[in-house]
Amino acid sequence: MPTARYTVNDVMTKTVITVTPDTEFKEIADAMQRWEVIAVPVVADEGPVVGVVSEADLLPKEEFHEHPPGMIDQMRRLGDTAKAGSVRAEELMSSPAITIEPGASLPQAARLMADRRIKRLPVVDADGRLKGIVSRADLLKIFLRPDDDLAAEIGREVVDRLFPGSHRNVKVGVTWGMATLTGHVPDAALIPVAARLAQSVKGIVSVDCRLKDPESR
Template structure:
């Protein structure tokens, strides 16, 4: 018994602005501004992702623009001070890039972003070729599913399957992503199962399970 499984491929941006390892600093900054993105993958050898350049990678150039880093800064922030003097993507990029496959689940992507403290993930195929990019905002798209769609999926995948003989006695309402289940079911042991499965439906914000045992005769 499973609900619709959405993957990275369902929410990722498939048209991606990229640069090559020899792209100059100013061209990278221009691409980020023009396309209103916060980072660009660096690709080489047939769209294989070799790194990623973010706004954060460009900022040291401005930070140390009017005063060169002192000895303490150089010792404490070797990466940043090195980037302050860099002019090409291959020198500025974070490498290897943290990537994910198009078939990965949305929770997998969210956990990887949180664990690696990144805001977006290049999406690559088995050969490392770029297929898209997924951001934290993309992962939130699933919560924009219409309430009617969520209610229909909960009824079809949870209520109808768990309670085939009494599904008509269960009411499912979804408002702003919050699912409310009310009614009477023959087996109270299945009530927490219903709540858990309803919560697992992609796009559900919270479940208010008010199911009860058999109605009094």
């Protein structure tokens, strides 16, 4: 069945802007603006990732710049008010960093981002060392695969394997990621399987399975 298994390593950005625990607020803000990123991993002495500083970690300083937090705000938003007075990455960062390994699947990364309500994940090896970063946008790259490539994979990995003697009777078309399977196959019981496997091909948006058995001609 479909053998292509795309992982975080396939879509992640491998050149990553990082800061150290001692990097000061203004340097962090400048790096984010210059490189157009919304978060930077914090790495100590080229070692493991110890945290992440995001735009959300920097905003309290602006929020409370002109109007220092009152007693109620200080009690209700201890984390934010503490960050408003912070000046270095080690004080601003969210720690421990929520990370993922390069070999993790794209659904795993998507679920982790959704569960933790974050927009990107540092990608680390078994020792916690930074290998890249993966964002929500990176996970969507898989849907940019050319339609011809998607059709070829469905033909090769689904049709040829399920219906080896009848593959010439099946046509696969893909338009804007939407696959259509038409034709006649010898085993009607395998038609739902074909539809399910075609849908599992990375980059496929939807499947319209119109396969029929010979008796329905």
